[in-house]
Amino acid sequence: xxxxxxxxEQFMQAIIETIQMVGISLFVxxxxxxxxxxxxxxxxxxxxxxxxxxxxxLNPVINIVRSxxxxxxxxxxxxxxxFIVGTxxxxxxxxxxxxxxxxxxxxxxxxxxxxxxxPGIMEAAESMGATPFQVIRYFLLPEAVGxxxxxxxxxxxxxxxxxxxxxxxxxxxxxxxxxxxxYQRFDTVVVIATVLILVVLVQGIQSLxxxxxxxxxxx
Amino acid sequence: xxxxxNVYKTFTRKGITIEALKGVSLKVEKGDIFGVIxxxxxxxxxxxxxANYLERPTEGQVFVDGFDLGEYSANELREAKKNIGMIFQxxxxxxxxxxxxxxxxPLVLLKKSKEEIRQRVTELxxxxxxxxxxxxxxxxxxxxxxQRVGIARALATNPSLLLCDEATSALDPQTxxxxxxxxxxxxxxxxxxxxxxxxxxxxxQEICNKVAVMEEGKIIEQGSVLEVFGxxxxxxxQNFVKTVIHNELTASVQQSIKAEHGRRLVKLHFLxxxxxxxxxxxxxxxxxxxxxxxxxxTTEIQEKTLVTMIxxxxxxxxxxxxxxxxxxxxxxxxxxxxxxxxxxxxx
Ligand SMILES: Nc1ncnc2c1ncn2[C@@H]1O[C@H](COP(=O)(O)OP(=O)(O)OP(=O)(O)O)[C@@H](O)[C@H]1O
Ligand SMILES: [Mg+2]
Numbered sequence: 177x178x179x180x181x182x183x184x185e186q187f188m189q190a191i192i193e194t195i196q197m198v199g200i201s202l203f204v205x206x207x208x209x210x211x212x213x214x215x216x217x218x219x220x221x222x223x224x225x226x227x228x229x230x231x232x233x234l235n236p237v238i239n240i241v242r243s244x245x246x247x248x249x250x251x252x253x254x255x256x257x258x259f260i261v262g263t264x265x266x267x268x269x270x271x272x273x274x275x276x277x278x279x280x281x282x283x284x285x286x287x288x289x290x291x292x293x294x295p296g297i298m299e300a301a302e303s304m305g306a307t308p309f310q311v312i313r314y315f316l317l318p319e320a321v322g323x324x325x326x327x328x329x330x331x332x333x334x335x336x337x338x339x340x341x342x343x344x345x346x347x348x349x350x351x352x353x354x355x356x357x358x359y360q361r362f363d364t365v366v367v368i369a370t371v372l373i374l375v376v377l378v379q380g381i382q383s384l385x386x387x388x389x390x391x392x393x394x395x
Numbered sequence: 396x397x398x399x400x401n402v403y404k405t406f407t408r409k410g411i412t413i414e415a416l417k418g419v420s421l422k423v424e425k426g427d428i429f430g431v432i433x434x435x436x437x438x439x440x441x442x443x444x445x446a447n448y449l450e451r452p453t454e455g456q457v458f459v460d461g462f463d464l465g466e467y468s469a470n471e472l473r474e475a476k477k478n479i480g481m482i483f484q485x486x487x488x489x490x491x492x493x494x495x496x497x498x499x500x501p502l503v504l505l506k507k508s509k510e511e512i513r514q515r516v517t518e519l520x521x522x523x524x525x526x527x528x529x530x531x532x533x534x535x536x537x538x539x540x541x542q543r544v545g546i547a548r549a550l551a552t553n554p555s556l557l558l559c560d561e562a563t564s565a566l567d568p569q570t571x572x573x574x575x576x577x578x579x580x581x582x583x584x585x586x587x588x589x590x591x592x593x594x595x596x597x598x599x600q601e602i603c604n605k606v607a608v609m610e611e612g613k614i615i616e617q618g619s620v621l622e623v624f625g626x627x628x629x630x631x632x633q634n635f636v637k638t639v640i641h642n643e644l645t646a647s648v649q650q651s652i653k654a655e656h657g658r659r660l661v662k663l664h665f666l667x668x669x670x671x672x673x674x675x676x677x678x679x680x681x682x683x684x685x686x687x688x689x690x691x692x693t694t695e696i697q698e699k700t701l702v703t704m705i706x707x708x709x710x711x712x713x714x715x716x717x718x719x720x721x722x723x724x725x726x727x728x729x730x731x732x733x734x735x736x737x738x739x740x741x742x
Contacts, residue, residue, distance in 0.1 A: 296487035303447055304501045304552075305476030314500060318491045393491070 182357050182366050191373060193267055194349035197339045201274035202332055208279040209331075210324075212238065213286025214312060224298070224308040238280040246277050246338045250345060270339070270347030278335055285327035293319045322393035329385025333378050340374070350374060396588050397423040397446055397556060402455030404441055404612075415441040417612040418455075423605075425555075428582050428589040430599040430620070432635055433609030439592045442609070443560050446590060447479045448472055459556065477505070480549030480587075484561035486541040488533040494520070494544050495529040501551040519547040523577065539570035546577060550585070557581065559591040563598060575601045596635045600624070600696055608632045624696055625666045626728045640694045644705060644732075648689055658709045660689075661719065664728030665702035674725045682718040684710035705732060 215234055219227040244252070250273045257272040258264045293316055301315040317324075340351025350370050358367035404416040415438045423429045433439050444450035445457050448464045457464045459475060467475060488497050498519055502512045520526050523543040533541055542562060549557060559578065563571040579602045581587050593599065599606050599620060607617035608631060615629045624640065627633040637643070665674075679686070690705040708715045719729055 294487070294490075296483060296485055297489060299449065300481070300483065300487040302449055303476060303479075303481040303558075304504060305473035306504050307473065310504050314503065315489065319489055321491060 181361075182353065182363065182369075186353065187369065187373075190348065190350045190353040190370075193347075194336070194339050194351070194377070197267060197270055197274060197342060197347065197349055198332060198335045201271050201278055202328070202335055204271075204275045205278035205282050205331070205335075206328065208275070209282025210286050212279065212283030213290060214316075216283065216287040217290040217316070218308065218312065224302075224311045238283050241276065241280040242284065244277075246273070247341050249273050249277055250341065254345075265346045267348045270342035270345055270349075274335065274338055274342065277338055278331055281334060282328070282331050285331055286324060289320045289323035289327045290316055292323055322389045325385055325389040325392065329382060329389075332381050332385070336374065336378060336381075350377075396425045396427070396460065397421075397590065398458040399442070399445060400456045400458065402442075402445060402452040402457065404438075404445070404450060405453045414612055416445075416452075419609075419612070419614055421607055421614060421617070423556075423588060423590055425588055426582070426586060427605055428578070428591065428603045430591050430593060430603035430606045431609060432593055432596060432599055432606060434594060434631075437609040438612045439594075439609055440560055443558050443590060443592045446556070446558055447476050447481060477501070477552045478554050479556045479558060480552070480554040481558040481560070482542065482545040482549050482562045484564050486533070486538075486545045486565075488541060488544055488548075490533055492532075493529065494525065494531050494533070494536070497533065497544055498547045498551060501548060505552065515551060516547075519550055522550075523547045537570070538566050539573060542566065542570075542574050543577065546574075546581070550581065550587075553585075555587060557587050557589045559589065561592055561594070564593070564595070571598070572601075578602055596639045600639050600694075604697055608635065619697075621666060621697055621699055621701065624694075625664045625701055626730075640701070640703065641692055644690050658707055659715055660732035661706050661708060662730040662732050663702075663704045663706060663722065664730070665700075665704070666726065666728065667699055668726065670700045670702050672725070674722065674727065678718050678721055681721060682710075683714050684708055684718050 212234065215230060216238075217223055218225040219231040219234070221228070221231070241249075250270075253273055253276060254264045257269050260272050261268045263269050297315050297319055298311065301311045306314065339347065339349050340354070342349065343352030343355045346352070350373050354367055354370035357363045358370060399419055399421040402416055402419045403414070406413045406415055419438075419442060421429075421431075421442075431439050431442060441450055445452055446459070448457065451465070459479065462475070464472065464475065489500070492500075495516055498516045499512050502515060507515075516529075517526070520529055523546055525540060525543050525547070528536065528540060528544075533544065536544065545562075557578075562578075563574050566574060575598060578589055578591070582589050582602075589602075591598065591603065603620050605618065606620050606623050607614045608623070608629065609615070610629075610631050616623060616627070616632045623632060624636055627636045675686075678684075685708070687707045687709075688704060689707055690703075692703045694701045694703070708718070723729055
């Protein structure tokens with residue numbers, strides 16, 4: 177019962193794949209999601225760049241993508257994934273749906289973080305005659321940094337969960353290991369080991385995020 | 396300097412319209428410390444936010460240095476705002492930035508050089524007495540210190556007009572005093588015109604030279620602080636004046652007054668010149684009347700003295716009338732005190 181056919185190297189490999197998938201999709205997802213979040217805040221009614229059209233399109237689009245569970249999204253966009261990376265199987269194929277999954281999520285989280293900024297700050301900015309770009313650059317973002325870090329931490333934890341499901345398309349990673357060896361071959365050791373790895377990973381990221389946010393906030 | 400001309404402002408929210416301002420006109424001259432006072436919801440904040448177009452009038456115009464802000468393009472308006480500083484009740488400092496960087500922000504927006512910014516910020520922090528706090532975060536400061544940072548920030552671009560929306564309302568009386576003195580210094584030393592919003596008459600008394608009283612979106616009374624404190628016409632104004640100048644009879648005096656025939660109770664307001672002349676003495680010499688001082692109070696406003704007295708006159712009705720006329724000629728404010736107030740004792 178306590179024997180396993182999975183080698184230490186396979187574990188290392190899986191951890192690296194998970195980190196790769198999370199890292200790349202978090203990076204690209206942020207590149208898309210953060211501007212989306214900013215756009216949502218500045219184009220909303222009463223925002224510094226109020227724009228009904230942009231807001232009216234962006235808002236529902238994000239809602240639609242967000243309403244799809246990752247496992248459905250994964251299957252639904254297979255043709256698109258194949259078009260982008262040339263294959264629908266493997267780690268790089270998993271990254272495409274991961275990005276599409278996480279970008280709108282980050283967009284929402286960023287929106288919430290920015291909305292938390294004291295409206296008085298925006299008023300002060302306006303009274304100084306700051307341009308919309310300056311409002312974002314010198315007031316909105318600096319005041320939200322702590323909260324943004326926490327948002328990205330939440331997104332990262334969500335991504336780790338999603339990568340486990342990416343095993344379905346042979347995406348590799350820790351989740352894949354747990355499904356292929358642990359679940360399908362009744363390898364309890366692998367299941368326990370992956371659980372432990374995931375717990376440590378999530379804990380580590382969460383406390384890193386918390387510490388960073390606290391350092392930056394200083395209040 | 397600043398002129399608000401017949402401005403109406405309506406807010407529409409969820410189908411409900413609120414008329415926050417209903418035809419407000421106001422003129423702030425260069426060098427003034429102009430106070431606007433009113434109860435909550437009177438429209439004071441809406442009014443002051445017009446002065447830098449944080450709020451656009453629904454109708455009417457706002458002129459700053461003779462230019463209609465409504466005619467400006469977005470860019471010109473931003474430019475004009477550099478000439479108008481603003482401080483807030485809740486300070487609105489960036490919590491994520493140190494005191495130095497908070498004060499520097501308006502200069503950073505203007506893309507000033509590092510050296511120029513360092514110099515100007517150092518100078519401003521010294522002026523507001525916070526040189527030692529440059530490296531602190533706002534969360535490490537007291538309310539009064541935060542407001543000083545707010546003031547330094549508002550002065551960074553050398554504005555000629557400073558707007559203060561309830562700048563001392565979140566502060567204790569002592570801190571309020573020190574902030575008011577600072578505003579006074581700014582007005583005197585930098586020749587910056589100040590428009591200040593408050594619901595405390597003591598703030599007006601302390602530093603303003605002119606005052607406007609607002610109620611339900613209208614200015615119900617305005618003028619020099621001395622005039623308005625000396626002769627408050629409107630009930631609301633009288634209530635505000637009462638909060639800083641005690642000019643009512645005490646209960647025990649009221650009890651002892653017998654509203655007899657041939658006697659009149661009159662409240663007198665002596666202002667400026669009239670306080671230094673022996674007017675009452677001349678009055679009794681010229682007219683055949685007697686009077687009894689029931690109450691007297693001296694207040695200093697704008698380095699001038701305001702004396703309030705309540706006199707009980709006795710004598711021929713016609714003679715008393717003439718005496719009162721004499722007082723009026725000497726610019727003494729006269730307010731009949733309602734006898735009925737005291738009547739309960741002999742009815
Ligand atoms: N942005 C807004 N949208 C809708 N109504 C508003 C808005 N701003 C102000 N009002 C309304 O206008 C009226 C005047 O508000 P204002 O804030 O100017 O009053 P105030 O005299 O400053 O009161 P306070 O002493 O409480 O600050 C109030 O009835 C208020 O509800
Ligand atoms: Mg207000």
